[in-house]
Amino acid sequence: MPQxxxxxxxxxxxxxxxxxxxxxxxxxxxxxxxxxLLRQAMTHSSFxxxxxxxxxxxxxxLGDRVLELAVSDWLFHNRGWDEGQLSKTLAWxxxxxxxxxxxxxxxxxxxxxxxxxxxxxxxxSSVLADAFEALLGALYVDAGFxxxxxxxxxxxxxxxxxGPIPDDYFSRSTLEERCRKGGLSAPTFxxxxxxxxxxxxxxxxxxxxxxxxxxxxxxTKKEAERKASAELLKKLG
Numbered sequence: 001m002p003q004x005x006x007x008x009x010x011x012x013x014x015x016x017x018x019x020x021x022x023x024x025x026x027x028x029x030x031x032x033x034x035x036x037l038l039r040q041a042m043t044h045s046s047f048x049x050x051x052x053x054x055x056x057x058x059x060x061x062l063g064d065r066v067l068e069l070a071v072s073d074w075l076f077h078n079r080g081w082d083e084g085q086l087s088k089t090l091a092w093x094x095x096x097x098x099x100x101x102x103x104x105x106x107x108x109x110x111x112x113x114x115x116x117x118x119x120x121x122x123x124x125s126s127v128l129a130d131a132f133e134a135l136l137g138a139l140y141v142d143a144g145f146x147x148x149x150x151x152x153x154x155x156x157x158x159x160x161x162x163g164p165i166p167d168d169y170f171s172r173s174t175l176e177e178r179c180r181k182g183g184l185s186a187p188t189f190x191x192x193x194x195x196x197x198x199x200x201x202x203x204x205x206x207x208x209x210x211x212x213x214x215x216x217x218x219x220t221k222k223e224a225e226r227k228a229s230a231e232l233l234k235k236l237g
Contacts, residue, residue: 017111017113020110020111021035021039021042021111023110024038024042024106024107024108024110024111027106027107028106028135028139028151029150030139030142030143030147032138032142033142033143034141034142037059037138037141037142038135038138038142039053040053040054040055040056040058040059040134040138041056041059041131041134041135041137041138042056042108042111042112042113042131042134042135043055043056043112043113044056044112044114044115044123044127044131045057045115046114046115046116046117046118047114047115048115049115050115050116053113056130056134056137057130057134058137059133059134059135059137059138059141060130060131060133060134061137062136062137062140062141063132063133063134063135063136063137063138063140063148064094064133064137066136066137066140066145066148066149066152067094067099067133067136067152067156068090068094069145070148070149070152070153070156071090071093071094071152071156071157072086072090073149074149074152074153074160075089075090078160088165088170089165092165092166092169093157093162094156095222096125096126096129096220096222097125097219097220097222097223098156099128099129099132099133099156100125100126100128100129100132100220102132102155102156103128103129103131104128105155106132106135106155108123108128108131108132108135109122109128111131112127112128112131114127122200125219125220132155135151136148136151136152139151166226167230168226168227168229169226171226171227171229171230171233172187172222172225172226172229174229174233175187175206175229175232175233178236179208184208184209185208185209187206187207187208187229188206188207188208189204189205189206189225189228190204190205191204191221191224200219201217201218201219201224202217202218202219202220202221202224203215203216203217203224204216204217204218204221204224204225204227204228205228206225206228206229206232208232212232212235212236214227214228214229214230214231214233214234214235215227215228215231216228216229216230216231
């Protein structure tokens with residue numbers, strides 16, 4: 001079902017939204033006792049300001065903590081790594097790209113209520129990641145940690161089959177550290193967007209003074225920045 005658009009008839013809009021929430025409950029395998037929590041979790045601040053609703057921001061705050069605890073607990077009990085590797089893996093698994101992917105897997109883009117300022121645009125990766133965390137917060141309040149962590153297990157940890165951290169994941173921080181230690185100016189990142197809203201790509205160019213440049217393309221700005229940084233690091237040798 002495509003994302004419910006803001007119709008002229010508020011009742012049509014409400015019915016489409018509620019129908020979408022019922023379908024979402026089926027996808028996550030949980031029927032909310034307190035339906036208002038799910039409505040709130042799928043309400044972006046742009047919509048909330050226009051319609052006098054409560055946005056997902058408070059639930060997002062809670063869901064972020066639930067997410068980190070669920071992932072940390074699983075990693076601690078299932079991976080015998082040292083603290084450094086555990087921390088790096090946690091950071092990767094709970095970042096915007098990972099959560100946006102989890103949100104897409106649950107098709108949250110079909111459910112998030114957006115304000116008129118979005119004018120028919122699809123939710124950004126940032127909005128999808130925030131909505132996923134808000135959903136976790138709503139599940140925690142409605143049914144407890146076990147139900148929320150089950151969603152994390154399936155859609156973030158991929159039942160333990162999440163694979164290795166990408167080689168370029170820490171390339172931006174590595175590049176910035178190299179510049180600091182080498183007495184160079186901080187790298188400068190510039191971005192361009194291209195493609196339709198539902199398949200948008202970001203192109204990033206990173207430069208250091210008048211030296212070589214690196215370029216990268218990704219589904220998010222952070223991914224493009226990482227790839228651009230990785231390319232520049234290779235050129236710097």
